[in-house]
Amino acid sequence: MKRIQVLALLFAWVPGLAMACSCAIVRGGLQELVDRSPIVAVVRITSAERVPDPEHGAGRNAVRAKFSLVENLKGDAADISGLSASDGSCGLPVTIGSDYLVFAKGQGELASLDFCSFARRLDESEDKRQDRQVLAIRRYVSQGVVISTCDNWLGISPPPGSDTERCAPQP
Structure with missing residues (x-):
């Protein structure tokens, strides 16, 4: 109960923390995300440090991680120089030793660990949705097996007119 009260006070006194994360919709679902990402990988966090993040506002911090x-x-x-998560509402918690599914540009850039980049911590789901994501990506990239848009892979509602009512249940 005290934790909830502390968080409520924190959000009331620091308005920047209360902002919601707003991300672009990927209409083609997981397959489109894989297609437009030059690098898709499962990585394990080996170290992390908090660093200043002036790009997101004065006094803001980010977490830079190695993997x-x-x-x-x-x-x-190997084209990813490291991982980065903001302290804002979009950043994922960074846990050393945990595995993450990341979608990255490469070219020596940092890969984002945030909700808008659709990065996921793989060991946090009881229903193993993320493990099924990795399997679906692996099959799509190596065998060309189309990734169904019926399953809510990205954790967002499918776009209107996507005909999800005709989808068969996924195993």
Whole structure:
């Protein structure tokens, strides 16, 4: 109960923390996200540090993390210089030793660990949705098996007119 009261006070006194995360819709779902991402990988956080993040406002911080590669699903994760998560409402919690599914540009840039980049911590889901995401991506990249838009892979509602009512249940 005290934790909830502290969080409520924090949000009341620091309005920037109460802002909601607003992300672009990926109409083609997980397959479109894979298609437009040069690098898709599963990585394990090996170290992390808090650093100033003036890009997101004065006094803001970010977490910069190093990683080891667990699985290259598409592209070459060696082209990612590290991982970054903002302290804002869109940033994912960074846990050393945890595995994350990341979608990245590469070219020596940092990959984002945030909701808008659709990065996911893989071991946080009881229903193993993220594990099924990795399997679907692996099958799509290696065998060309189309990724169904019926399943809510990205955790957002499907766009209007996507004919999800005709979708068969996913195993």
